[in-house]
Amino acid sequence: MCRNRNRGFTLVELLVVLAIISIMVGVAVATLSGAGTPKQQLRREARDLTKLLKEARQAAMERKLKVDVYVEPSVRTVCAVESGYARKLLADNAEFFTDETSLKELVPETNRFFRVTTFPEEIAVEAFALSDIEPEKTGEEPLFETVPKEVPMTGTETSEVSRAVFSFTHLGGASGGGVSVVRGGLRIDIACDLLTGLPEIVRRKAAQ
Secondary structure (H helix, E strand, O other): OOOOOOOOOOHHHHHHHHHHHHHHHHHHHHHHHHHOOHHHHHHHHHHHHHHHHHHHHHHHHHHOOOEEEEEEHHHOEEEEEEHHHHHHHHHHOOOOOOOOOOHHHOOOOOOOOEEEEEOOOOOEEEEEOHHHEOOOOOOOOOOOEEOOOOOOOOOOOOOOOOOOOEEEOOOOOEOOOEEEEEEOOEEEEEEEOOOOOOEEEEOEOOOO
């Protein structure tokens, strides 16, 4: 006669399962702990900024017009807007803007190019001029510059929405200038090449 016996796990099987679970937990912890580091977050925000600038350049070429880039430090926002339309928005809403408002709060027409990237509270944004860039390019890897203590970059400065930082032309080039993303004492500087308009990581000159 055959007898039905309940067969449990052997000790070897249990040890194998526990080993697999331990490995999976270790990988998950390592991934989560690295994702929130200041450098890695700054890299992600730099990628988002680069994506916005590429979209603005592409729109300028496809629509055969100029696209302006605005940086609003007080609200940690970078906007890319059709040049003529941006001026119209600013003129029509001149009384609307205060230190607490931003271009991002306006509702654009559906057929206009209007892109906005707003950064988290721990990230500050700052515009810089073409003359602030060191002549030698740094390559593809982000440079995490240490922010000088005497230069506050808290992202709480008054928003200057009336002036574009730089523009993309219908030929794909840029008028010069760039944007920095900052967290704590780290900074990544991104500027657009004058001829190609493509965003690239640069090194800013040290503060005088």
